[in-house]
Amino acid sequence: xxxxxxxxxxxxxxxxxxxxxxxxxxxxxxxxxxxxxxxxxxxxxxxxxxxxxxxxxxxxxxxxxxxxxxxxxxxxxxxxxxxxxxxxxxxxxxxxxxxxxxxxxxxxxxxxxxxxxxxxxxxxxxxxxxxxxxxxxxxxxxxxxxxxxxxxxxxxxxxxxxxxxxxxxxxxxxxxxxxxxxxxxxxxxxxxxxxxxxxxxxxxxxxxxxxxxxxxxxxxxxxxxxxxxxxxxxxxxxxxxxxxxxxxxxxxxxxxxxxxxxxxxxxxxxxxxxxxxxxxxxxxxxxxxxxxxxxxxxxxxxxxxxxxxxxxxxxxxxxxxxxxxxxxxxxxxxxxxxxxxxxxxxxxxxxxxxxxxxxxxxxxxxxxxxxxxxxxxxxxxxxxxxxxxxxxxxxxxxxxxxxxxxxxxxxxxxxxxxxxxxxxxxxxxxxxxxxxxxxxxxxxxxxxxxxxxxxxxxxxxxxxxxxx
Numbered sequence: 001x002x003x004x005x006x007x008x009x010x011x012x013x014x015x016x017x018x019x020x021x022x023x024x025x026x027x028x029x030x031x032x033x034x035x036x037x038x039x040x041x042x043x044x045x046x047x048x049x050x051x052x053x054x055x056x057x058x059x060x061x062x063x064x065x066x067x068x069x070x071x072x073x074x075x076x077x078x079x080x081x082x083x084x085x086x087x088x089x090x091x092x093x094x095x096x097x098x099x100x101x102x103x104x105x106x107x108x109x110x111x112x113x114x115x116x117x118x119x120x121x122x123x124x125x126x127x128x129x130x131x132x133x134x135x136x137x138x139x140x141x142x143x144x145x146x147x148x149x150x151x152x153x154x155x156x157x158x159x160x161x162x163x164x165x166x167x168x169x170x171x172x173x174x175x176x177x178x179x180x181x182x183x184x185x186x187x188x189x190x191x192x193x194x195x196x197x198x199x200x201x202x203x204x205x206x207x208x209x210x211x212x213x214x215x216x217x218x219x220x221x222x223x224x225x226x227x228x229x230x231x232x233x234x235x236x237x238x239x240x241x242x243x244x245x246x247x248x249x250x251x252x253x254x255x256x257x258x259x260x261x262x263x264x265x266x267x268x269x270x271x272x273x274x275x276x277x278x279x280x281x282x283x284x285x286x287x288x289x290x291x292x293x294x295x296x297x298x299x300x301x302x303x304x305x306x307x308x309x310x311x312x313x314x315x316x317x318x319x320x321x322x323x324x325x326x327x328x329x330x331x332x333x334x335x336x337x338x339x340x341x342x343x344x345x346x347x348x349x350x351x352x353x354x355x356x357x358x359x360x361x362x363x364x365x366x367x368x369x370x371x372x373x374x375x376x377x378x379x380x381x382x383x384x385x386x387x388x389x390x391x392x393x394x395x396x397x398x399x400x401x402x403x404x405x406x407x408x409x410x411x412x413x414x415x416x417x418x419x420x421x422x423x424x425x426x427x428x429x430x431x432x433x434x435x436x437x438x439x440x441x442x443x444x445x446x447x448x449x450x451x452x453x454x455x456x457x458x459x460x461x462x463x464x465x466x467x468x
Contacts, residue, residue, distance in 0.1 A: 006030050009159075009180035009187045011214075012465045014056045015039060016436040019047060020220050020376050021073040023436050025191060026057050027468075029159035030182035033057065036066045036191045036216075040076030040107075042350055044378030051077065051132055056463075059086045063157035067092035068193025069173035070099035070256060076107055079133040082141045091156055093164055094147045095172020095304065098293045099256050101145075104138045106255070106286035110351050121395055150174055150207070166304060168196025168206040169412050170257035171297055177210055180468065187468045188212040190429075194220065194436065195414040195422055199228055201264045202257070202294065202315075203304050206414075209426040214468045217423055219437030220374055221415040222445030226408055232265070235407045236274045238368055242403070243276050243339040247366030250402075252354045252381055253410075254347035255287035258373055260294045261410050262343055264309075266318040281333050283324040283353050284345035291316060291323075334360035347373050349380035359393045367402040372410040377438065416445060424453060431456045 009029045015037075016023030022041035027034045035057065041047040059081060067075050067090060078090065078100075092100065111131035118129040148154060150164040159181040164174035176191045190212040198205040209215070242249050253259050259282060269275045282288060295316065298305055309315045324330050330353050333342055344354035358380070361367040375381035380391050384404045390397045414422065423432065432455055434442040442459045449457040460466070 006183045008183040008185040009468045010465060011189070011468050013433075013435065013460045013462060015041065017460055017462045018439050018442070019043070020374065020436055020438060021047060022050065022077070023074050024056065024077070025216060025435070027160070027178060027180060027189070029157070029180040032063045032157035032159050033061045034064045034066060034157055034160050034178070035062060036176055036178070037068055037074045037193070038065050038077045038081060039071075039073040042073055042348065042379065043376035043382070047378070051080070055081060055084050059084050062086060062088060063160070064088055065090045066156070066162060066176050067096050067100065068167065068176055068191065069170050070096045070103050071170065071194070071254070072103055072107055074193065075100045075103060079104055079108065079137040079141045082144070083133050083137045087144065089146045089156070090141075090144045091146050091148055091154070091162060093150060093172040093174050095293070095297065095302070096174070097145045097147045097172070099170070099172055099290060101142045102286055102289040102293070103256060104141060105135065108133055108135045108138045114351065117394070165207040165210070166204065167193050168200055168203045168304070169194045170196075171203065171294060171304060175206070175209070177212065187214060189214045189216070189468055191216045192218050192422075194218050194412070195419060196412060197226075197414050197418055200412065201261050202306060202309065204306060206422055209422055211427050213430045215423065215429040215432040216435050217419065217432055217445070218413070219419065219434045219442040219445040220413045221411070222419065222434065222437050222441030223416060224441070225415040225417050226411060231408050234405065235265075235370065236269055238370060238403075238405050238407070239275045239278070239341065242366070242368040243278060245366050246339060247364070247368060248336045248340045248342060248361070249368045249370060250354070250357050250361050251341065251343045251370045251372055252347050252349045252358070253287070253343050253345060254373060255284045255345035256290045257412055258347055258410055259284070259287040259343055259345070260291060260316060261412065262372065263316040263318060263321070265410070266341065267315060270318045276339075277319050279320045279322060279338070279340040280318050281322050281324055281340060281342045283330050283333060283342060283357070285325065287343070287345050288323050288325065330356065333357065347381065348375050349384070355393050358391065359398050362391065362398050362400050362402050365401045365403070369402050369404045371404065371406045372408075374411060374413060416448070419445060420448060423449070428453070428455055431458060434459045
């Protein structure tokens with residue numbers, strides 16, 4: 001006979017450690033296991049290969065999944081769980097549910113298209129190349145979503161209670177407050193997800209952190225701060241400069257939130273006369289679907305949206321906005337007939353229509369490519385930001401002759417000062433784990449919390465299991 005030992009609550013770090021992708025934190029309370037975030041690994045080939053391994057937890061023991069937001073590195077692995085037989089509930093805020101449906105469907109479609117292109121072009125190492133998951137898997141996944149409002153406490157499994165708070169990162173983003181009870185012990189844990197910024201142009205700032213015993217704090221920008229004023233000036237300067245030489249500006253942008261923020265800022269710059277009134281093309285089916293959700297949230301006065309935006313006719317329209325929906329429309333923009341601004345996904349240039357624009361525009365010196373958000377190691381956007389002279393796209397190398405400029409004004413992730421301000425807005429936890437960051441960023445933020453505030457701040461190891 002097996003004797004069940006009721007052990008204290010614990011967490012296992014299954015992703016989002018030593019990297020800004022693949023976030024997966026498995027919490028255990030007695031017989032209950034709850035996964036907070038379920039993201040894809042992106043960037044380096046060694047990380048991407050981890051997506052193809054068997055799920056790193058016992059799917060049969062998993063009681064629920066909690067999503068902090070809808071970016072692929074936090075929700076993109078859900079369909080893999082479902083493909084492996086999981087059918088439990090997925091808890092998220094309403095905005096996350098709406099956006100995750102779009103993100104997952106787009107991810108599956110791209111995977112299927114990439115597999116088809118690889119098979120047709122013969123540049124895959126696998127024969128035949130297969131997608132990690134498909135649209136049928138996504139269809140089963142989205143049926144499992146259970147939307148919650150922030151501030152509502154919900155029992156999601158035996159010994160596990162959940163409450164969301166506004167994170168201000170993207171629409172629907174939240175920090176997750178878990179209360180775990182087992183083995184005669186009750187522990188309060190806060191998982192930050194990706195923290196937003198007080199200066200977000202569309203969303204209200206994050207709500208303060210509640211009291212907790214353990215904090216899992218993201219550290220994407222753990223050793224960096226943003227200079228928004230200087231970055232916006234650089235953005236306007238590069239748009240003016242590119243237009244004067246007859247070129248166009250290509251902005252690889254995350255389809256969810258980054259596109260909306262860029263459009264709001266471009267509209268402001270046009271109104272103030274800081275940049276010429278150019279055609280602005282949004283070329284990403286997922287970005288356009290996301291834009292519809294943001295417009296719906298604005299029209300319905302969702303509590304996350306900045307109220308001043310409702311005073312504008314359309315804060316997302318810089319004046320000559322064109323929404324490209326068909327492949328033919330997208331192909332015509334590869335070689336614009338006049339100076340213009342093209343916003344296309346994906347933000348890290350790992351896939352999507354932006355690859356075709358890069359392929360066409362990078363070899364021409366009159367154009368400019370603006371890197372406007374975080375680019376993980378191993379991604380094309382990161383290599384461009386670091387000065388690569390050629391980039392491999394669709395199996396062949398493309399020379400980089402266009403001007404490449406990094407503009408950090410549009411990051412939706414809190415910088416080091418903002419992370420520390422949010423973390424210290426509540427009482428000191430017993431321990432703080434620095435997650436979702438590259439090693440240098442996580443280590444720097446841990447050191448800062450330790451030296452400046454005397455906190456017990458730890459960078460966990462990948463796969464590490466600790467009691468909370």
